[in-house]
Amino acid sequence: MSTSPSPADPRQPPPSAGPATDRLAVVAAGGQVEPEVHERVRQTPAVLEIDRFNLWYGTKQALHSITMPIPHGKVTALIGPSGCGKSTLLRSVNRLNDLVPSVRITGEMRLNGDPIYDQRMDVIELRKRMGMVFQRPNPFPMSIYENVVYALRIDGESKRIVLDEVCERSLRGAALWDEVKDRLGESALGLSGGQQQRLCIARAIAAEPEVLLLDEPCSALDPIATGKVEDLIQELRGLYSVLIVTHNMQQASRSSDYTAFMYLGRLIEYGPTTDIFTKPVLRETEAYVTGRFG
Amino acid sequence: MNSDPLRRRRSTHAALAAHGEAWVWLTGGCLAMAMAMIIGLLGYIVSEGVATFWPRPIELIELTDGRKVLGEETGRDTAPDGTGRRLVRTANFELTGKHFEWFDDGEVTATTRPAEATVVERLEGGRFQGFPTRLLHGEEVVAVGGEEAWLGFREKHPDIRRRWREAWRIDKGDRGVLQRKLRAARLAVVQAGLSAGADSPAEAAAAAAEKAVAAEVEAQERRLDERTADLRAGNDGWGLEFTTASGETVVLPMADIVRAWQPNKASFQERLGVYASRWGEFLGDDPREANSAGGVFPAIWGTIAMTLIMALLVAPFGVLAALYLREYASRGPLTAAVRIAINNLAGVPSIVYGAFGLGFFCYVLGGSIDELLFRPALVADGQPTFGTGGLLWASLTLALLTLPVVIVATEEALSAVPNSMREGSYACGASKWQTIRRIVLPRALPGIMTGLILAMARGAGEVAPLMLVGVKKLALDLPIDGTFPFVHPEREFMHLAYLIYDVGFQSPNSQAAKPMVFTITFLLVAIIALLNVAAIWIRGRLRRRYVSQQF
Numbered sequence: 001m002s003t004s005p006s007p008a009d010p011r012q013p014p015p016s017a018g019p020a021t022d023r024l025a026v027v028a029a030g031g032q033v034e035p036e037v038h039e040r041v042r043q044t045p046a047v048l049e050i051d052r053f054n055l056w057y058g059t060k061q062a063l064h065s066i067t068m069p070i071p072h073g074k075v076t077a078l079i080g081p082s083g084c085g086k087s088t089l090l091r092s093v094n095r096l097n098d099l100v101p102s103v104r105i106t107g108e109m110r111l112n113g114d115p116i117y118d119q120r121m122d123v124i125e126l127r128k129r130m131g132m133v134f135q136r137p138n139p140f141p142m143s144i145y146e147n148v149v150y151a152l153r154i155d156g157e158s159k160r161i162v163l164d165e166v167c168e169r170s171l172r173g174a175a176l177w178d179e180v181k182d183r184l185g186e187s188a189l190g191l192s193g194g195q196q197q198r199l200c201i202a203r204a205i206a207a208e209p210e211v212l213l214l215d216e217p218c219s220a221l222d223p224i225a226t227g228k229v230e231d232l233i234q235e236l237r238g239l240y241s242v243l244i245v246t247h248n249m250q251q252a253s254r255s256s257d258y259t260a261f262m263y264l265g266r267l268i269e270y271g272p273t274t275d276i277f278t279k280p281v282l283r284e285t286e287a288y289v290t291g292r293f294g
Numbered sequence: 295m296n297s298d299p300l301r302r303r304r305s306t307h308a309a310l311a312a313h314g315e316a317w318v319w320l321t322g323g324c325l326a327m328a329m330a331m332i333i334g335l336l337g338y339i340v341s342e343g344v345a346t347f348w349p350r351p352i353e354l355i356e357l358t359d360g361r362k363v364l365g366e367e368t369g370r371d372t373a374p375d376g377t378g379r380r381l382v383r384t385a386n387f388e389l390t391g392k393h394f395e396w397f398d399d400g401e402v403t404a405t406t407r408p409a410e411a412t413v414v415e416r417l418e419g420g421r422f423q424g425f426p427t428r429l430l431h432g433e434e435v436v437a438v439g440g441e442e443a444w445l446g447f448r449e450k451h452p453d454i455r456r457r458w459r460e461a462w463r464i465d466k467g468d469r470g471v472l473q474r475k476l477r478a479a480r481l482a483v484v485q486a487g488l489s490a491g492a493d494s495p496a497e498a499a500a501a502a503a504e505k506a507v508a509a510e511v512e513a514q515e516r517r518l519d520e521r522t523a524d525l526r527a528g529n530d531g532w533g534l535e536f537t538t539a540s541g542e543t544v545v546l547p548m549a550d551i552v553r554a555w556q557p558n559k560a561s562f563q564e565r566l567g568v569y570a571s572r573w574g575e576f577l578g579d580d581p582r583e584a585n586s587a588g589g590v591f592p593a594i595w596g597t598i599a600m601t602l603i604m605a606l607l608v609a610p611f612g613v614l615a616a617l618y619l620r621e622y623a624s625r626g627p628l629t630a631a632v633r634i635a636i637n638n639l640a641g642v643p644s645i646v647y648g649a650f651g652l653g654f655f656c657y658v659l660g661g662s663i664d665e666l667l668f669r670p671a672l673v674a675d676g677q678p679t680f681g682t683g684g685l686l687w688a689s690l691t692l693a694l695l696t697l698p699v700v701i702v703a704t705e706e707a708l709s710a711v712p713n714s715m716r717e718g719s720y721a722c723g724a725s726k727w728q729t730i731r732r733i734v735l736p737r738a739l740p741g742i743m744t745g746l747i748l749a750m751a752r753g754a755g756e757v758a759p760l761m762l763v764g765v766k767k768l769a770l771d772l773p774i775d776g777t778f779p780f781v782h783p784e785r786e787f788m789h790l791a792y793l794i795y796d797v798g799f800q801s802p803n804s805q806a807a808k809p810m811v812f813t814i815t816f817l818l819v820a821i822i823a824l825l826n827v828a829a830i831w832i833r834g835r836l837r838r839r840y841v842s843q844q845f
Contacts, residue, residue: 094721101624128723138714141737141840151722154732187839203722213721 023284027264036281037068038271041258044071047211047241048093053107055085055092057100062088064265065107070211075233075242077256077273079249079288085265086245090213093243094130095123112210128155131204132213136220137196139188139203144180147188147199151207166206173239174202175232194225198232205240212236214244218251230255249289253277261285336819343816346809347572349557349565352411352423354539355382355397356404363395364411364423364539366557368805373398383806385413385421389542393420394805409559410440412536415552417582420803422546424536430545432531444556447534447548454529454548461525464518466770472511472518479507484670552582576813580770585797586807590814595772596685596765596787597821601754603689603783604696608753609746611693612700613735619701620708621730633705640698648759651691656683656763660784679784683764685773686783691763692756696749703745707738736840743833747826754822757791765792767800790818 023033046069055063063085070076078086088097095116097103109116116126128151140147148170149163157163167184171177176198180191188199197217204212214233218226233255236242246252252259253273260270261284269276269285280286352366365382372378378399387393414422429437429446437446483500490496532548552575555568579589623629660680664672668679680686711734719729757765766786773785794814801807 096717096720099717099720124723124725126723127721130721132718132721134714134718134721136714138712138718140715140718140733142732150719150724150732154722154724154728189840200718203718207723 023268023282024263027266027268033266033268035067035267036269036271036285037267038269038275038281040272040275041069041071041270044069044074046070047072047112048243049108049110050089050093051108051110053089053092053109054105055088055097056104058102062265063092066267068260068267068270070241070243071258072241073238074257075237075244075255076258076260077252078243078245078260078262079247079252080262080268081288082247083264084262086262087215088265089262090132090215090243090245093211093213094127094132096132098123128207129210130213131207131209131211133197133200133204133215133217135216137193137200139191139196139199141189142187143185144188144191144199145184148202148206150203155207170202170206171199173205173236174198175228175235176202192225194221194228197221197225197229201229201232201236205236209240211241211243214242216245216247219247249277249291253289261288263288339812339815339819342809342812343814346813347569347576349413349555349560349568351407351557352413353382353405354408354411355402357397357401358403359401362539362541363397365395366413366423368394381805383421385423386538386544387420389538389540389544393803407558410444410556411558412444412554412556414536414546414554415587416546417550417552420583420587420806422536422544424538424544426534427537427543428535430531430533430535443534447554450532451548451551451554454532455552457525457528458549461522464522468518469515470771472514475507476511479504481670481674484674488669488673577817581768583803584801585767585793586801586803586810590788590790590793590817592770592772593788593790593793593814594817594821596769597754597790597818598825599773600685600689600692600760600787600789601750601825603685604692604753605746605750607689607693608696608700608749609742612697612745612749613704613742615697616701616704616708617730617735620705621726621734636698636701640702643758644695644756645758645762647691647695648762651687651694651759651763652683655687655690656681660684660687682784683762683766683786684784685764685787688760688764688787691759692753695756695759696753699749699752700742700745703748704738704742707741707745708734710741711737736836739840740833740837743829743836747829747833750825750829751822754825755791755818757789757795760789760792765789767792767796790814790821794818 027033048070050066050068050070053063053066054061066085066089078089080086091097092105093109093111093116097105105117111126111129115121131151140150142150145163145167146153148167149157152163152166168177168181171180176195179195180199188196191199197220201214201217217233218229221229230251233242233244237255237257244252244256256273258271259273259276261268261276263284269280269282271281275281276285277289280289350366352364355363355365357363363382363384365384367380368383369381370378371381379396380399382395382397384390384392384395408425410425412424412426414424416422426440426443426447427438428435429443429450437443479500483497483504486494486497486500526549529547529549533545534548534551534554535543535545537543553568553571555564557565560568576589577594578591580592581590582588619629619632623632660678660682663680664678671677671679672681715733715737716729719733724732764786766788769786769788771782771785773782773787774780775782794811797807797814798804798811
């Protein structure tokens, strides 16, 4: 055991107490578990606060009282086995789950202090403050240029000079400019998969989002394209507040500042990435990140 | 011995059925059968349709009873007792009372193909066949002898034909314009009487205007009369004298001759000339002789105009309805019921749509339009304008008929748009309508075009409902012409599919009309194919632009 638990934390069970999957077994049995949130997470200023958030699909509860601050200007990774609610949580942030008829929620989320699920919150305005990239590249059936400036177009921006500037800045930001600058007018559907995904990232950052949501952005890409997108996420670090869902431990450890481990709709442990991967508080987390479970 | 009952028996080779060989043959066979039927039908129509206008040789047939007949053999069959017989187009209806005649092989003693045998197409009375003898101009004999008369005819005929055409154009076009002008002035008087009261100053003014118009029209009519009289005088007296095979002498006025040819001695080029000229007349002229000869130009026009107007009407209507059904309506029993009802609409007999079109569009809608806007025509002439069948109502009726096809195809196309694209758009802050307009519709366009192609093919070949809502046997006034307001969607029109029925089954001279039926069918199929090819080309472009996903 390489963990070095902080003695100040009273909830910390002794390392020798039971098998590594103890808490997970409790969760699987439907029991309550107090999440382990490191002190350093609480101290950083948050761009997004998730406060006792519950979500049901029909009668099945998918998220159980999630409470976590997402730090401002940092990359936060959500990890956990399939079906643990990572993507659901991500899609709750920009209220894409509103499109699913049977969804019901309680609890709150705040984007820079504005309640996301407030009655008075205009969903369309809310989504304009965020960017999102999906598992599979989903470029729109239009030119590369129009794809990038889509968010501005629907906002009514039609000044060519503004659009041109945003297009170049976003494509440079997504490390795609040099590859496509000579064919901005061509269909985006003609790009390769990796290029399409970087185009989607360019589209997401075009409107200067307050938070960037990445939902397993590399899961449909080949290793080389994955490498390029990961490099890109590294470059976005510090420029944007990023919340990324990933299945890939290496990816989480390489490119994120903070990591949250989720299991069956509950937050288990949340802390700085280096701590989570090298000296997690919980044995369960260590078991997961080292691949012994999950 | 294998005694264990649970042990699975392994075969050493896969069964034939597992390879699926049989299924390949079955599926391939079905496709081959469908192809054979389609190609057979189309091939028959094309071969018959293309051959109609080719000048075929005519034969002088001598019979056992001493009669001599000149005619073109058009068919042959065998009686039950084994003797053959032939159907001969003997023409010369005014002499024999027949266009066609059957001859048993036993009756025929000899057949020859005399070089000077001539076929004449006339404006009226069907074909004439005989041997030219003299070219006459009034009392004067211009040329004597078969050869000379024929050469003289060939020399004079184009001028005579040109003069005839000009007179015809004046009668049909210019006089029609004058009559319409007169009618408009007359209706203006009625309108003034209706709106300002009888004996009002307004009516008096309109009446004065009508008088002026009438005087002007009369002057112009006189000028046209002079012009046509001039033209006709140039043609008068010219005649070609023929001897028929049975020995009668007939003089045909040259102005009545549309064209004539001597098929037995014509060279290939001359035959080709006749062939081209007959196709030209077919495609560009009005029909003659109860539609069994001449051209079908108004019907081509009507078919294309109606199909395009129908497509223009059904496309937005169907697409918007499908959009609501797929994108906005919540899933539930009501939506399912609506969807089933739409599918069932496709199975309603088309004549029911025709009856609905007549009852609702023509009588209710058209009647109201007439009451509101065209009251003078109703009062003065008792004549409906929109209150009867017409191009607009026929197009609307067919749009209704093809609506289910478009809705179903559009719904399919919309549901084929990946949800990830919608989500991507929403995530960018787009509203539902923005997402539909900018992402979903462009992406679904090729599929929508497929529905439109099917609808056009169905609509262009439909006859039954059209008979109730505006298609006529003869309607020479095109829905677009030079008189104000230039577009006349209320006019009745001709349609190729109806013409097939009319020429094929209502013609007094059905044997002569039969080849025309094939030619018209060929033309209709060609037009539908052309419209479809155009639509498929557009769809291909859209698909390349919006759908193709290459990695």
